[in-house]
Amino acid sequence: MLNLKKKLNISHLFCVILFIWNTLYVIEAFRIAPPIQKGQVSATFFPLIISFLMYITIALVFFTSYNQKNVTATSFGQMxxxxxxxxxxxxxxxxxxxxxxxxxxxxxxxxxxxxxxxxxxxxxxxxxxxxxxxxxxxxxxxxxxxxxxxxxxxxx
Amino acid sequence: MDNLLGILQGFQTLFIPGVFIYVLLGFIVGTFFGAVPGLTATLAIALLLPVTYSMDIVKSLVMCMGIYMAGMYSGSITAITINIPGAPSAMMTAIEGNKMMERGEGAKALGQAAFASMIGGTIGSILLMIVAPFAVKLALLIKTPGKFSLILFAFVVVILAQRKSIAKGAVATILGIMIATIGIDIMQPAARFTFGIDPLVQGIDLMPLIIGTFAISELLIQSEKSSDEYKLINKEMLKQKISRRDFLPTIKEIKEIGLMTYIKGALIGYFIGVLPGAGGSMAAFISYAEAMRSSNDPDKFGTGTLEGIAAAESANNAVCGGALVPMLTFSIPGDAVAAVVLGVLIINGLQPGPRLMTTQFHLVAPMFAALFVSALIILPLTLYILGPYFIKIVTINRKILYSSIALVAMVGGYVSTYSTFQMLMTLIMGVIAYVLRKQNYPTVSLLLGFILGPMIEKYFRRSLYINDGNPLIFFTQWDSIVFLLLIVVFYYFLTKRKGVDIKEIIEKNRS
Structure with missing residues (x-):
């Protein structure tokens, strides 16, 4: 548990924020319209594809920085x-x-x-x-x- | 023939005193912004964006070209004198130039940087004039599915260009596309992704995004730094003494470097400029690596050699010409500055593409001429006249500088729609860009995602409508297949092939 806490940093927190944003985006997309209407793509079809890609890339960033020994991302210490x-x-x-x-x-x-x-x-x-x-x-x-x-x- | 006449008329327009003064003004502004560490040519154009509303478009565009060329060159001033690149594209110049400065050859290094920039910039702008008309003809042959695959190719290159963190490049690009989806749908008159906030129906304007991304984020980054750090830099700068007569490179030096180094650098820079998202730093890096690889004496690299400066500087200035080709013909900017110049065009009601290049060529031709004249004439003249004072220019009081930037940025956000809502959007975009920068996400990818997002969605949906929702259309049209194959080729070259480890070689030579 302690080891896990050590490995998590501000970069992961940012991934979590992006994940929440992406999920809100997906919920909003489904609220607007289903991706396919009357056999044709709707106004939310493309946004749903990109949000799916966003989930994949967020996961990639998260696990890449988790496995990195020296995390290069700067902290928010001087904010x-x-x-x-x-x-x-x-x-x-x-x-x-x-x-x-x-x-x-x-x-x-x-x-x-x-x-x-x-x-x-x-x-x-x-x-x-x-x-x-x-x-x-x-x-x-x-x-x-x-x-x-x-x-x-x-x-x- | 028509294009040649058009370009000649462009030169004629440029040399009208009322127009030419704007290139000069742009060049001085660009020199200042390029030279001060933290400020860039992109930021300069972003801050000037609101005033282009009330300016003649030709004057706005020629001023942008002056800023572009000067900004690309002047990053070398602080790179050479105090080993802090004024712009990212001067990173390789710092390696060689500062070593020369330590040996008391700073003026020689600055002169060589200017000479190489002049050659690179001139070749780049000549190639722009030659290639752009052909690119227009090519653009006319590409149909809707092909346009989708072309933009997809651009996105892949933008993302892969972030070699250190491809995933972060992808996140920033997708975030840009997502922000662009807020507002009225591009094909139906219905609002989407407003999250119940009424003012978001109008969408997020390009101007707050550009100003926020480049000006506000920089302001926030700079606010973290201590004043003492800058006082130390200023002290260092004021110590430097540079004599005007040492600027001129001798024939012997040029012969030693070899004309091919300049030409090769310019060609590398031009072709890298054409690639979306690559930009001046990548061009300088690759050209430097190539000069080192093909040099008779690679051991001298990293110890303060003119050859390294020539390779890097000729390449980064040639990028200017290259980056404008896809921007003007396909609306796909080659780098961050080209993206902001695209913003200038869009904000003034012009849509880059074959139509702009054919029916409104009289607006674009002075821009070509301005880029050429900036490189060939204004750049060396500025160095000769203002060179000894360059050092003093960049020691401006930073609290005055950044408070002015803050004010211009916020008022600029207001001017976009005369509403405080867009001012707030400018701030929000600035904060997003600041957080991205702190976490090493490329903000230029965010901007390109925002600009190209609506286009890729439009072509994607239109292609599916044409083919009754069947995505096979992207694999059956020849133009689309070509770009999809290019994605595979670029993926191979940008991810699978190992590059030269410049850092390791330089460290070895220095020790």
């Missing part, structure tokens, strides 16, 4: 910062239409810079960079390429 980036980006998406491009983008860039360089000093410099980058991108999109970005209150 704190990427998780923060994702969280900040979700906030940015939420605020984007509500407070408009400029205010939300300044906050977003400030947050990303802070994640990339965690130093309490230089807050004003970080803010300065955030404003400059947001303005440059604004000019590039709105003025040069004439792409409309949301204003404060969600107006275009």
């Amino acid at each position: 704190n910062k990427p998780a923060l980036v994702v969280l900040v980006t979700i906030f940015y998406i939420t605020l984007f239409k509500i407070i408009g491009y400029m205010a939300s983008s300044i906050l977003y860039i400030f947050a990303i810079i802070s994640i990339f360089e965690i130093k309490k000093k230089n807050i004003l410099i970080k803010l300065f960079y955030a404003v400059i980058i947001a303005v440059i991108i604004y000019i590039l999109y709105e003025k040069i390429f004439l792409i409309r970005l949301p204003k404060l209150g969600g107006n275009m």
Whole structure:
């Protein structure tokens, strides 16, 4: 049992996630339509073939990494910062239409810079960079390429 | 004759100042993205994708060609100077180039990399102009079952190209196909695989997928790295001093390397470029291995030889021309950059294929011309003018760089449909690609699966409809049989035959 636990790693967990996704995909396919209707292939026939192939390849990856002595796949040990980036980006998406491009983008860039360089000093410099980058991108999109970005209150 | 005239008109269009400036701009952007470790030409085009909406398509395409050629070459800058390849295709250049740098011959190595890239890129783009019209004629002969087998062949090559982990390549490809099935069915007006989420009825747009896969995933990967690591790299870079006059390769050096090394490298690169999913790194690797095999003195490889740089660089730049042939004629991209350029075409309402190459050749011809001019003229000129400053370009503050990338990527996701839902999809695709990359799954396979998935399904279902559901149609049509046989041949060559163990030979030579 201990030996089995040692051999299982993050790569196997990912295979399990893929397996669950694939199973949900198959269930959804059968919910939509049977693979063959009136003697002809339906909209779910091809997806079911690829999900069958997915099961085979997931199994191959799982057992290959199980038998490998040195697993090369990287661990998720350093995931704190990427998780923060994702969280900040979700906030940015939420605020984007509500407070408009400029205010939300300044906050977003400030947050990303802070994640990339965690130093309490230089807050004003970080803010300065955030404003400059947001303005440059604004000019590039709105003025040069004439792409409309949301204003404060969600107006275009 | 018509094609020749079309290409000449392409050159005429390219040299209009308002168009030519975009090739130059693309070349500078590509040089920067190719040179900075972690950034790639694919990422550069992915970030520019949203602005191509409001740009003239010819300008967008010529800019992409400038980025493509520059990105393929400029990976060699950091590969040579600090032994960190700016792009994966410069891996073999790092082996030889950095040894030369240590001997104080860095400028000579950079000059040789540029010269070989120029020859490779030029031969690749000439072959593109010659071969593409014939490929169009071939494409017209292929019927629906043949098209299915052709894409199946492309998938097999994409998967087998991941020689270290074929199963992971297959998983990533299938995942890409699955994501592409979300939304309206390709043959019936009915939604599928929406899992009860209404906005998924519109499907997942190509732009969020491309931007997420290449920009957001890179942002997440980079966020893990410490700033001190980069400060150290920057310090190393600023130490390097390079003189402009040392860039020019001498006739003696070229003679020693042998013109055949350049030509052979270019041909290898071109043909590998044609294969889907293979790309610049494989081309450089195979060309380097071939140069080592055919060299009079293979023992010098790994110790800092110009011959190794010439073989690798001529091959990876020739890939550009090769990768565009199947992309433009069959909608099958040869590598990741070609896949993103395909995205530029699709997003702007153009469907690559024989029709694009015949009725809208005036849009494609400037692209050919831009690739040729980028390789032959802009590449050596850029090295000569900007070469001594290359080192400084890549030492840009990374927090500014990546926060700008984050903003451009997210706004780019919004621009695709002017909805925050696609911004969210960009983030989700980025997270998926990040997890795949962390687990060593090839994300380019995911992208190719997404692009080619709807096509293979369409041809598969149409073929079965034609033959009353009987799959024997794939084994009775000559065009389909040819591609199925090719699958067997490639399977044999890519899995059964043993390659040269370059690592072992280099280690031996170095010790």
